Amino acid sequence: MTRVIPESTSSPAGTPPAPKRPLPVSRADTFTESVIREMTRLALKHGAVNLAQGFPDFPCPDELKSAAGEAIDADVNQYAITWGSKELREEIVKRVKTYNGMAFDPETGITVTCGSTEAMLASLLAVITPGEEVIVPEPFYENYGPDAILSGAAPRYVPLGDDLSIDEESWKSAFSKKTKAIILNTPNNPSGKVFSKKELSFIADLCLDYNVIAVTDEIYEHILYDGHKHVSIGSLDGMQDRTITIGSFSKTYSVTGWRVGYALADPDLTNRIRKIHDFLTVGAPAPLQQACAAALRLPASYYRELAADYDKRRKILYNGLREAGFACELPEGAYYIFTDISESGKTDVEFARHLIEKAGVAAVPGSSFYHDGGETKLRFTFSKKTETLQEACRRLENAF
Numbered sequence: 150m151t152r153v154i155p156e157s158t159s160s161p162a163g164t165p166p167a168p169k170r171p172l173p174v175s176r177a178d179t180f181t182e183s184v185i186r187e188m189t190r191l192a193l194k195h196g197a198v199n200l201a202q203g204f205p206d207f208p209c210p211d212e213l214k215s216a217a218g219e220a221i222d223a224d225v226n227q228y229a230i231t232w233g234s235k236e237l238r239e240e241i242v243k244r245v246k247t248y249n250g251m252a253f254d255p256e257t258g259i260t261v262t263c264g265s266t267e268a269m270l271a272s273l274l275a276v277i278t279p280g281e282e283v284i285v286p287e288p289f290y291e292n293y294g295p296d297a298i299l300s301g302a303a304p305r306y307v308p309l310g311d312d313l314s315i316d317e318e319s320w321k322s323a324f325s326k327k328t329k330a331i332i333l334n335t336p337n338n339p340s341g342k343v344f345s346k347k348e349l350s351f352i353a354d355l356c357l358d359y360n361v362i363a364v365t366d367e368i369y370e371h372i373l374y375d376g377h378k379h380v381s382i383g384s385l386d387g388m389q390d391r392t393i394t395i396g397s398f399s400k401t402y403s404v405t406g407w408r409v410g411y412a413l414a415d416p417d418l419t420n421r422i423r424k425i426h427d428f429l430t431v432g433a434p435a436p437l438q439q440a441c442a443a444a445l446r447l448p449a450s451y452y453r454e455l456a457a458d459y460d461k462r463r464k465i466l467y468n469g470l471r472e473a474g475f476a477c478e479l480p481e482g483a484y485y486i487f488t489d490i491s492e493s494g495k496t497d498v499e500f501a502r503h504l505i506e507k508a509g510v511a512a513v514p515g516s517s518f519y520h521d522g523g524e525t526k527l528r529f530t531f532s533k534k535t536e537t538l539q540e541a542c543r544r545l546e547n548a549f
Contacts, residue, residue, distance in 0.1 A: 180295040184517035188501065192511035197504075198541040200466075200529040201511040203338070203484060207534050209403040210451070216443035220436035229435040232423045233261025233411065237438045240445040241396075241411055248370070250384040251394070257416040260423050261438060263430045265368050265397035265410035266292060268422075271429055272393045272412050273300035273330065275421035276362050281329035288487070288518035288526075290338045290366070302329065306520040313342040317351060324355050330362040331355075333382060336369040339487050339518050339528040341480020343377040346385075353385045362418075363388065368397040368410070369483040371452045374460050377481045383413070390415040393422070400484070400532075401455065402444045407437045459484055459531070462538055466531040469542025474549045475527075484532045487515070491525045493549055501527060508544045 188201035208214075232238075238255035246252050253259060262268040269292065273283065279301030285293050287306050297304040307323045310316055331352065335344040344352075356363050363382050370379045383392035397410035410433075412422050426432075463479065466486055470477050476489035493500050497514035504510050504527075515526025531538055 180298060183291060185291060185513050188505070188511050188513055191502070191505050195505050195509065197509045197511045198533075198537060198544065199511045200531070200533065200538075200541055201513045203400075203530045203532050204405040205403040205532045206537055207403065210444070210447065212447065213402055213404060213440050213444050217436055217440035220439040225436045225439055227435060229261075229432050229438055231427045231432050232419075233259060233433065234435065234438045234442070237261055237442040237445075240442045241413075244445050245394075245396075245413060249367075249379075249381040249394070251381060251389055251413065253413055254416070258413055258419050260412045260414075260419060260426050261433050262410045262412060262426055263433050264399065264408040265366060265395050266408075267426065267430055268395045268397075268410045268412040269293070269332075269364065269366060270296050270299060271422050271425045272364050272395065272414070272418075273297060273302065273332075274425045275418060276330055276364070276393075277302045278329070280327075282325070282327040284323050284328060284331040284361075285520075286331075286333070287520060288337075288340055288515070288523065289332070290334055291517045293332050293334075294520060297332070303327075304520070308522075309340070309342070313337075313340055315348050315351065320352070320355065324359045324361065326359070328359050328361050330364050333363060333365040335365070335367060335379070336372060336377075336480075336482025338369065338483050339485050339513070339515075341483050341485055341487065343373060343379065343481040344382075346378075346380045349380055349382045350385060353382055353388050356391060357387055361391070363392045364395065365392060366395045368395070368400050370396070371401050371455055372459050372484055373456055373482045374463065374479070375481065379482075393418060398441045398444060401452075402441075404437075407434065407441075409433045409437050409441050462531040462533065462535060465535060465538045465542065466529060469538070469545055470529065473542070473545040475545075484530055486529050486531065488512075488527050488529065489525055490527055497524045497526055504545075504548060508548050510541050510544050510548070 185202050192199040238259045242253050242255045277300040281302050282305045283297040283302040285304045285306050287308050294304050305323055365382050383389045383394045394413040399405040477486050490500050497516050501514045512527040512529045515523035
């Protein structure tokens, strides 16, 4: 192969530089960088309390750190099997059968990925033919729109109601012969909505009627409040072979930097996902996979305490936001509070920058969770130590 040497960009003295060649058109031109990560950078620059990006500032369980260290010491430092270590896949199968009510073969139904982020993109690439449509309910986690575009699909956005309910007629009209998949997220980021079994059954019926794949992000499945229950749409009648269920260790075990997730699917879908995963990342970190297997052996009390601890943090931030003048409701799940800032007289982006620079608290502009809209909203995370939240609430007293 002949190597092409780029033309020199320098110019003789006294002559203007040659105009820069325009880059070819790219799918990346149709979306922006992550607003969430941008807010983190601004928080660091201004010394603000970071309630923008959803990562804990408290340690993960000691059992995980010990298991990771032991794996590294034992030289579990080379490639694992591309689609995940056998031990981890077997532990995932046990947990999913007990908690999610679905049965998978660890040899043919699981792909361990570099976080749920890779799992989502690999899954969409596995099912989409360019030009097809993917339904994205909004508000949505900011990756979903770009993920659909990168896979070659046209996103079809369907709004939830102001009370986060489903308008059945709007959803019915969104499905068509072009619809190939729907992206679901329950519990939902940013709204905290937990989709009920009745709502998921309605969506499942549409998937069955239109031969649509449900790609469902369930990474907050253990973070639930006020008696809400997690339901996997793949556990409903007729749905397991047309659902890709995505999970992650990041949120449940406070290891967002480990980047270990997984996709559960029918063997035919799994075969496609595994091939794409192989060429995207080869595999997730081997020693951390061993530590994640240890995480799945934690007792049931761990999950009860996890939800109870987050409930306390939820109420600290909620009370602080309300006292500061933010309009908001307690979320049903996950670890975010979605607020209304209409009375500020500023757009979401203006108010987010104002909070960072003047109050010293970082949040995420609501418009990053909508295709069109959200300019009157901000998202705050409460995945922080109680003292961090208390300090943030103190600073928010002067937010408006």
